[in-house]
Amino acid sequence: MVTDSDRIKKLHLKFAEDRGLDKTYCPSEVARELFPDDWREKMDVVRKVADELVIEGKLIVLQKGFEKKELPSKLTGPIRLRKK
Numbered sequence: 001m002v003t004d005s006d007r008i009k010k011l012h013l014k015f016a017e018d019r020g021l022d023k024t025y026c027p028s029e030v031a032r033e034l035f036p037d038d039w040r041e042k043m044d045v046v047r048k049v050a051d052e053l054v055i056e057g058k059l060i061v062l063q064k065g066f067e068k069k070e071l072p073s074k075l076t077g078p079i080r081l082r083k084k
Helices: 004-019 027-034 039-055
Strands: 059-063 080-083
Touching: 004 027, 004 039, 004 080, 027 039, 039 059
Parallel strands: none
Antiparallel strands: 059 080
């Protein structure tokens, strides 16, 4: 059985791979694609899955163009993610 977390993780990795090392994406893009009707309600879980990928060394998180050490779920305001 494929869970929401599995689907979110797969889409995070797809966005990261598609954009490569030069471009970033917003986690809301993942939420909007998977949950178009209630994407805002899913943002917490989308960020928590991004946390896992940052910990695993697959993504980096940026805010205002600077790489952050904090996990995506711990930051407030807009963030961007990129393949590591």
